[in-house]
Amino acid sequence: xxxxxxxxxxxxxxxxxxxxxxxxxxxxxxxxxxxxxxxxxxxxxxxxxxxxxxxxxxxxxxxxxxxxxxxxxxxxxxxxxxxxxxxxxxxxxxxxxxxxxxxxxxxxxxxxx
Amino acid sequence: xxxxxxxxxxxxxxxxxxxxxxxxxxxxxxxxxxxxxxxxxxxxxxxxxxxxxxxxxxxxxxxxxxxxxxxxxxxxxxxxxxxxxxxxxxxxxxxxxxxxxxxxxxxxxxxxxxxx
Numbered sequence: 198x199x200x201x202x203x204x205x206x207x208x209x210x211x212x213x214x215x216x217x218x219x220x221x222x223x224x225x226x227x228x229x230x231x232x233x234x235x236x237x238x239x240x241x242x243x244x245x246x247x248x249x250x251x252x253x254x255x256x257x258x259x260x261x262x263x264x265x266x267x268x269x270x271x272x273x274x275x276x277x278x279x280x281x282x283x284x285x286x287x288x289x290x291x292x293x294x295x296x297x298x299x300x301x302x303x304x305x306x307x308x309x310x
Numbered sequence: 311x312x313x314x315x316x317x318x319x320x321x322x323x324x325x326x327x328x329x330x331x332x333x334x335x336x337x338x339x340x341x342x343x344x345x346x347x348x349x350x351x352x353x354x355x356x357x358x359x360x361x362x363x364x365x366x367x368x369x370x371x372x373x374x375x376x377x378x379x380x381x382x383x384x385x386x387x388x389x390x391x392x393x394x395x396x397x398x399x400x401x402x403x404x405x406x407x408x409x410x411x412x413x414x415x416x417x418x419x420x421x422x423x424x425x426x
Contacts (some may be wrong), residue, residue, distance in 0.1 A: 201352070233417075240314065240400055240417030241353070286352050294413040296343065296404065297366045300352030 200224045201289050203301035210308055216274040218304050220287030223268065227289040231298065232261060232272045235284045246295060277308045312337060314403050314418035322424045323391050331386040331421045335403030342384035343415060344376060345400040353400050359384055360406060396425045
């Protein structure tokens, strides 16, 4: 039972353009959401988070949007850079904090020159 | 400032054996969580340790057990290994408190366990 779904296994975007990564969830008890980035041979690195009381959170080039009614969140990266090429994981928690995370299967982003 | 360190990086075991994986948290962190990542999947939460006690547990059998030491480092033990236990095991550390950085989990690079 996949409670957090990332339906696009891969995404290719040109440098300078916007990257949009999507994530859907089924558990209505999830109240905290995060995005992690993972490079090969490294552990996932925290990118940005959002609480269920918000619908948007920005941090530099990264913005996360949350649509609770649709049980959908997305990560926007503007502008995309070659160093953004990595696997991006969406994660959710039902504890109100960033602990006990349920992860999606990841989306591999390739930013091309 | 050392981040989360895990040892060993790779391990090969046979079915039925037992294995112990180790994790040192990031400096200043007091909470350790363990995750299992099978090939092509996202990490799956095993359990979390705080103040030397298991505080939260995911959907894993009792063959998976852990320990946290007074210096906040942690071990993950898996008994009676099965072929399906082959995976990347990730340790994550965090600190409990208030503020935007609390509970954010910082991950190590993982231990790759192969069960033959």
